[in-house]
Every structure is written in C-alpha cells, then in structure tokens.
Amino acid sequence: MKTNKNHPTCVATKVRRKPNDRGFSIIEVMIAISILSIGILALASMQVAAMRGNSFAGGVTEGSTWALDQIEKLMNLPWNDPSLQDADLDGAGGLDNIGFDNNSATQADADFRVTKGRYAIHWNVANNVVTNDTRTVNVIVTWADHGVQKSVSIQRVVARII
Numbered sequence: 367m368k369t370n371k372n373h374p375t376c377v378a379t380k381v382r383r384k385p386n387d388r389g390f391s392i393i394e395v396m397i398a399i400s401i402l403s404i405g406i407l408a409l410a411s412m413q414v415a416a417m418r419g420n421s422f423a424g425g426v427t428e429g430s431t432w433a434l435d436q437i438e439k440l441m442n443l444p445w446n447d448p449s450l451q452d453a454d455l456d457g458a459g460g461l462d463n464i465g466f467d468n469n470s471a472t473q474a475d476a477d478f479r480v481t482k483g484r485y486a487i488h489w490n491v492a493n494n495v496v497t498n499d500t501r502t503v504n505v506i507v508t509w510a511d512h513g514v515q516k517s518v519s520i521q522r523v524v525a526r527i528i
Contacts, residue, residue, distance in 0.1 A: 422511055429507040429518040432485050436505045437522050440489065445526050450491055450501055453477040458492040461504040464517070476506070485509045499526040 443450055454460060454475060466479040466488060476488035488506045495502040506519040 418512070422516075425509060425511050425516060426518060429485055429509060429516070430520070432482055432487055433505045433507045433518055433520045436480075436487050436489060436507075437503065437520055440503055440505070441522060441524060445501075445524075449478060449489075450503070450524065451477070452491045452493055452501075456490075456492075458495045458502070461490045461492050461495075461502060461521070462506070462519070463490055464488045464506050464508055496523050499528075500524065501526075 440449060452460075454477060456463070460475075460477070463476050464486075465475045466486075477490045478488065480487045486508045488508070490504050490506075492502045492504075494500060501524045502521065503524055504519055504521045506517055508515060508517045510516070
C-alpha cells in the first residue's frame with residue numbers, strides 16, 4: 367500500500383506564532399492565584415459568620431420554646447398553686463431577677479428555677495401589678511453562647527377567675 371504524501375492527514379503543518387504571542391508569564395499566573403486565594407478566604411470567613419449566626423438563632427429559638435413551654439404550664443395551674451406565688455415578696459421590682467440561691471429571703475433572686483440542658487428557666491411572680499386579682503408571670507430563659515450570657519423572656523398576666 368502506498369501513502370500519498372500530499373494527503374491532508376500526512377502533511378505536517380508548522381504553526382506560526384507572532385513574536386509577542388508567548389502565553390502567560392509566571393508573574394501573571396501568580397497574581398491570578400493570589401486574587402483567587404483572597405476571594406476564597408473571603409468566602410470562608412462569610413461561611414464562619416453564617417454558621418455563628420445560625421447557632422445563635424438556634425439558641426434563641428430553643429430558649430423561646432422553653433419559655434413558652436413554661437408559660438403554658440404555669441397558665442394551666444390553679445390560682446393558689448405554689449409555683450404561682452411571689453416566693454420572695456419582691457413584687458414588680460423582682461420580675462427581671464435571674465439569680466437563684468433557693469432562699470426565699472433573698473430578694474434579688476428569681477422566685478423559681480429549673481434547668482433543661484444548657485438552659486436555665488427562671489420565673490418571677492408579682493401580685494396585682496396590672497390590676498387587682500392578677501398575677502404577672504415573667505419567664506426568663508438564660509444560656510451561654512460562645513462564652514456570652516444570652517437570655518429571652520416572656521411575660522403573661524394570669525387573672526383570678528372567680
């Protein structure tokens with residue numbers, strides 16, 4: 367079998383380049399990689415900030431859920447239940463107290479406290495704040511998030527039904 371040297375598949379063609387057409391220099395490649403690296407680092411820091419924000423939002427959601435759960439439990443108790451009494455007799459001034467030493471004589475404390483995992487649930491009761499025959503109940507949930515104390519509170523008024 368004879369080969370035709372003039373056939374297009376057999377003809378070797380020489381690619382001609384212009385004198386200024388030599389590709390990318392090492393400096394250009396290094397600058398491009400530097401710019402790409404800065405962009406990737408910016409994306410990584412945004413990812414970390416988003417993860418912290420999601421963690422905080424999750425903590426607030428869980429804390430709010432615990433507070434609502436405790437409010438519902440307290441709202442279903444009878445008027446004279448011990449959990450609906452102003453244990454330290456500090457009235458409206460003690461509605462925001464969260465300290466707790468289980469001593470009713472200490473007025474800077476919450477009236478009651480329970481712990482659910484990393485959440486501490488405090489509640490304070492004050493009599494006749496809004497009007498007579500009512501009890502104002504303030505539930506405060508506290509927790510630590512990245513070493514910082516966080517809290518959420520919900521307040522309800524319980525009326526005495528005669």
